[in-house]
């Protein structure tokens with residue numbers, strides 16, 4: 001039987017969901033016929049499993065109906081879909097990796113990270129990785145309480161929400177179960193995170209670091225080539241010494257500190273929109289001078305910012321015109337120029 005004849009038969013099969021036949025679609029790559037056995041090689045160009053199955057079955061059934069054909073084998077190729085599972089060095093496809101760090105806990109790293117990521121996601125492909133193993137925040141502040149999918153090679157697909165790719169230790173360790181892992185385990189888990197999450201192409205990956213400037217943080221920043229770090233601080237002068245420690249740590253691993261975000265600069269009363277300076281210090285300005293880096297943003301204390309986090313919805317996505325959102329846009333403009 002000639003290949004041309006087999007091609008004629010294949011022309012009677014429509015591509016699933018289309019009124020066009022599979023031959024004119026250009027997906028038939030090769031036909032091999034030998035003593036009643038036919039091998040058809042198809043380049044499906046889709047990863048839609050049900051479509052592929054339908055295609056497979058209709059080719060098989062149609063050819064098997066021909067009296068000259070005893071056996072049908074179909075080889076499915078997929079030239080359009082990258083096989084992420086075979087990829088190593090996945091992180092290399094990320095253009096800019098920005099760490100959000102602070103020496104002290106509770107100054108607003110996670111709040112800054114998610115809103116920065118959400119703000120960037122309006123024009124960029126963005127991922128956010130919450131590396132706080134002991135107190136992951138991302139599950140709560142994005143309202144995600146399910147586990148990510150893992151492929152057969154153990155690689156993890158980030159969760160997609162709000163047009164961002166999200167990953168957190170909290171997604172893996174179950175709901176609110178406090179992690180009790182020790183340092184080396186954390187370091188191992190962390191390296192694995194960098195290697196095993198299938199981020200794909202990203203313009204930005206924002207890393208929400210755990211507080212502190214110790215070994216864990218050092219391992220984290222050593223493991224990958226960061227574009228740079230943003231240090232979050234509050235106005236109290238007391239925080240300055242800690243921040244200096246953080247800056248020194250980044251220096252050790254040749255990571256530039258890009259700038260400072262001062263959080264809780266003032267309190268904005270939601271009723272009157274009047275501003276009150278609560279903390280008297282001038283920390284960010286002093287640091288900015290000392291480290292010779294800019295203050296990228298000054299974020300006021302604003303109850304709605306915190307409420308949005310509790311509800312799992314990034315503030316900047318639903319309050320685009322607010323002063324706070326403009327502050328985040330300002331950071332974006334800065335990062336885009338890097």
Ligand SMILES: Nc1ncnc2c1ncn2[C@@H]1O[C@H](COP(=O)(O)OP(=O)(O)OP(=O)(O)O)[C@@H](O)[C@H]1O
Pocket residue numbers: 102104105106107108109110111112132135137210211263264299300301302303304305306307309310
């Ligand atoms: N500018 C702000 N206005 C109002 N609430 C804020 C502001 N910044 C942070 N918060 C609230 O303060 C708390 C601590 O913030 P966040 O979790 O972002 O800090 P963190 O530095 O990530 O903490 P940790 O060190 O524990 O990781 C959260 O409840 C958050 O919603």
Ligand SMILES: [Mg+2]
Pocket residue numbers: 109110111132137208
């Ligand atoms: Mg945090």
